[in-house]
Amino acid sequence: MPEQFKKIDNQEPELSKIEPTKVNVPKSIELTPQQDENLLDLANKAKQAEEQGDLKKAIGFYQEYKDEYLNLKKEKEKKEKERIYLREKEDDQKFQKKALNYIETLLSQGADKDYVARGLAGLDSDKAWEMRNTLLSQGADKDYAALGLAGIDSDKAWEMRETFLSQGAKKGWIAMGLAGLDSDKAWEMRETLLSQDVDKGWVARGLAGLGSDKAWEMRETFLSQGTNKGLVAQSLAGLDSDKAWEMRETLLSQGVDKDWVARGLAGLDSDKAWEMRETLLSQGANKGLIAKGLAGIDSDKAWEMRETFLSQGADKAYVAMGLAGLDSDKAWEMRETLLSQGVDKGWVARGIYGDYLMAGVRKATKDRA
Numbered sequence: 001m002p003e004q005f006k007k008i009d010n011q012e013p014e015l016s017k018i019e020p021t022k023v024n025v026p027k028s029i030e031l032t033p034q035q036d037e038n039l040l041d042l043a044n045k046a047k048q049a050e051e052q053g054d055l056k057k058a059i060g061f062y063q064e065y066k067d068e069y070l071n072l073k074k075e076k077e078k079k080e081k082e083r084i085y086l087r088e089k090e091d092d093q094k095f096q097k098k099a100l101n102y103i104e105t106l107l108s109q110g111a112d113k114d115y116v117a118r119g120l121a122g123l124d125s126d127k128a129w130e131m132r133n134t135l136l137s138q139g140a141d142k143d144y145a146a147l148g149l150a151g152i153d154s155d156k157a158w159e160m161r162e163t164f165l166s167q168g169a170k171k172g173w174i175a176m177g178l179a180g181l182d183s184d185k186a187w188e189m190r191e192t193l194l195s196q197d198v199d200k201g202w203v204a205r206g207l208a209g210l211g212s213d214k215a216w217e218m219r220e221t222f223l224s225q226g227t228n229k230g231l232v233a234q235s236l237a238g239l240d241s242d243k244a245w246e247m248r249e250t251l252l253s254q255g256v257d258k259d260w261v262a263r264g265l266a267g268l269d270s271d272k273a274w275e276m277r278e279t280l281l282s283q284g285a286n287k288g289l290i291a292k293g294l295a296g297i298d299s300d301k302a303w304e305m306r307e308t309f310l311s312q313g314a315d316k317a318y319v320a321m322g323l324a325g326l327d328s329d330k331a332w333e334m335r336e337t338l339l340s341q342g343v344d345k346g347w348v349a350r351g352i353y354g355d356y357l358m359a360g361v362r363k364a365t366k367d368r369a
Helices: 013-018 033-051 055-108 113-118 126-137 142-147 155-166 171-176 184-195 200-205 213-224 229-234 242-253 258-263 271-282 287-292 300-311 316-321 329-340 345-350 356-368
Strands: none
Touching: 033 055, 055 113, 055 126, 055 345, 113 126, 113 142, 113 345, 126 142, 142 155, 142 171, 155 171, 171 184, 171 200, 184 200, 200 213, 200 229, 213 229, 229 242, 229 258, 242 258, 258 271, 258 287, 271 287, 287 300, 287 316, 300 316, 316 329, 316 345, 329 345
């Protein structure tokens, strides 16, 4: 707080009606010379008013100073947020291009077309759509392609979902392929599918990453109706809220399959998530499925756990799938290593940009940002 304002903050109670500041000025921000001059002018005016004994006027100038400073700080934070968003968007576009090129190579080497179609989740570029259409024309399963629409809310995706439904694709798979989508269209389709007796567990899996009121209400309703608790637990992927942790703990206390809970920790790198992974591991959860639930996590802890699991004989295919969403050198190196050790190329393809679970987490996270 500027030195000349300290005494003003400690004046007699009757000045409280003039709203003297009760908080410190925020930490310094980088200002232009003009902005700095304007703030200095207000500070000098406040000091002069204080010296003249006009505390009311001094407080008024102080309030102007504080408001101007906070406005400048808010504007700078907004610009910084926009800069970070644009940088992340550019990085993501590069990752998408790299992922598609890699998947194309795996296809040329005989990767299973169904698994590749599933591994296109979240990819909405022209090249991704060309690949989907080519795969379908070559006989790829529509159900897998429907899962590969997770995280995509574009007109093309909705048109393809409707086409699949008209062609008899499994409705449960269509529902799972709605992961990460919180739009009116997505909720309308969920309700329609439920009215057609689609298994609630499949619809629950398509809530992955969603933390909206509607999503929580649907989870609670499903649980009250006896829906598979494990499938609901998996739908908590990407959610780090108190509500999500409370539901995980409740489900575990009710005997839910720990492997489903482990998968539902995808995208979470918080202390709570690591504590739960260690607990699940100590209670016998499948190491491969814990590794699968490391999707989207590029921290040292995650890499240490992957390496440990591999050294202990965990299923390499699950480890490969748990690399979904990662564009680091370590991730690409591990994919190559796993391929050289005979891991199925289709499973690796599902662990690049990610299948429906990772796509759901990614889309929902972006929407909340």
